[in-house]
Amino acid sequence: MHDLELDVCVVGGGPAGALAAFRLATLGHRVCLLERQVFPRPQVGESLSPGIWPLLDSAGLGELISSTSFRAPGHTLLCWAESEPQLLPSDSRAGALLVDRGKFDALLLEAARQAGVYVVQPAQARVTRTPKGWQIFADGVGRFNISAKALVDAAGRKSCLGGRRVAFSPRTIALWAHLDANHDCATRVEAIPEGWLWAAPIADDKVSLLFFCDPSHIRRSSGGDLERLLRERMTKTVLFSGFAQATFSRSVAARDATCTYATEPIGADYIMIGEANYSLDPLSSTGVEKALQSALTGAAVVNTLINHPERSNLCTQFYRDRQHEVVNTHIVWMNQYYREVQRHAGKPFWNLRCASSIPRPNVLLSKRPKQPRLTTLVRLAPEVSLTREACVIDDEIARRPGIRAPSLVRPLVFLNGIEVGLLLADLAANATWQDLLVSWSRYIPPASAQRVAKWLWEKRILCEASLCADL
Template identity: 30%
Template structure:
């Protein structure tokens, strides 16, 4: 312990996937990074079902080999009873390359991987106090009976839900509770199962250790003052897909935890920055919590690098907050829509009504961040006039357009948007049009605004292609012209 440094560019608290992801990226960007973890690894951790997108993240980090452990479960089919009268079977190939891991093992291996890249780890150690003075955080941590002080320019709080107090949370959905148990794997088929019932829904899946986990999600008010075992058994009795589990529960211990969705009301405070579930939590419906936490951690790492290396504190914080709001709001809207697709959504069941019709009302903590979040949350999702690109080869299209004049659509507008350029966050002008789902800055890694801002008046498509081809490859030029024409951003008289 004495050999570890006392000063860091970034100090991370918590060694879950979000904290380790941020550590790896920041080490790659040349920073000194320390980490405090209270638990001794391996530790028991739920959240073993990882969505397919996790593989791209591990590959980007250079850690994809960690997902190849023989104990992990791949190619698991699913049976879903949600929006139809009869359960639907979804084959493994339809579900994509998701994976069920042993989180205790994976988190331990990911931490060791980061240590191999230069991460300094204090473990087991607990952060007991922090003080901010003239741009530096002074942090006191307890390691066994000893108290040690370390210093850091930035602190990333990755302690999960433990990283926030109830009064610091802005809830983005009604309060829910998860109740779960495990049974021997042979009791159930080797497939994941999801089922909606009147007062909640079930998720079940084989997990590591030759076990099958059954987890019920219900409203927090529904279990207040009730016997959890009795309530869980009653829910199981309504779930047709989990009939084999109901009998063997005798003597099995139940576990429970809150799963309420929220965002932290002040996630970036004087360079003390929340990431992962300390920043925002998601409804477990999509099983993308770990993926979203790791992806957001990578975005935060770029923001922190922009702050430390380039001194762009305003841009860094604004980018971080935009990405946090975007992730949390989009997921909340998706979740409400998926709940409304349930076969119970029209039966006026309390559980479903509360989640379909949830609204953010008065803000208990009103600041610039929460007010922006409130506006975005209550906005209707933008409607765009999707126009499918023509199914014709590019070269015949170029021949057809060659002598036609080209001009920009009057519906085209520009907006300032964040862009990650190399290793930093910058503001760039983006192209906006009703036919575009979102603002576009780059196409084929080529910035569009400089091309469009210098469009000569009266030029033909052929002249434009020859003009752009002086600085761009012909293949890129044709792709950009095709994209702009097919989305009606380029128009002809």
């Protein structure tokens, strides 16, 4: 039995766990990571959204991934709203990536190891809370008894901490296969009466294939033979019939693809990140991006909990708010996207997903306001409040001046790195547009002052003083 005493124990070596461990180690914490599987391991989720790049770059890992021979998605064939295929050019998803997740996840985990993370693999973790902190038993490559101040649950949608999860989509199952094929390179997506199909080449001789449907469809129609069901569903399609007879290089697996979120994603000494925090609809291809995002935010939260335990409530509120934002935005997006498939309206799969229309949370603004003149008197719009908001500063959660406004989906602290709340607090009574630009140019370059002021004006956060008085 090996005994280890550490600051942080991360359970799970997927993208979320590897990136959070990497970041915490570079911040000077003693970190270990436990992963139960040997890498490279097969993992679903091979189409990555362009939003991964700023996240990887901010951690200094962008070049590691861009220099590996992963593929750009190329053009996409789509039968979604229309039954006729549409060709989306490759630049419609510029920056997106198709990856072999076995390879992608192994690269990130190796980067964590290189950064000083003590990686124990394969090792199945069992966690218990003690009055002194966390006790983690790991069994696999050896037997480990680990005590840690903070626990990061990055164990994927099953989570190592358990706890209540709320589903925010109908239950969905994905059948997943790899085709041994040199098929034409287009990514393809097609809505069919029973669900939808996706395929993309993730290597020269490997195509990844997914079929999403209701669990009841599998129970009723597969007779226990998932491969037969998958082949049958492809035969009558426009884009997938050519794959119906292809050789499968691995047996067809079923994966839960329901959207869920954890109701207690954070406490004073633990955090859930990646899919342990929330799982999104694979239709969006943003699962890995959001896993990386929650890993970086989660690392800043854990860093704060260790360095400033007195900020525990601030961290909890901040992390919960970020979770709610992602989930709420995703619900709106899913609702709109599934409703585009009117041609299958009435079929149970589509009925369940198109039924309700959820209004957008932010106010849709009418026409842009007329540009102010230099002599226009400006002020803060009456419905805008100057607040103090939690945000990430230098890898810690802290409060800074911010604003809340009906035109903003979330409170705003920074706009392109500029602290907007500080500028607005400096807005003098009876200031003209010119006064405002001159005053802000004392703190930031004049061109930035112009840009920030224009953005705030268009968002109706700033308005004409006389007009406001009339409201």
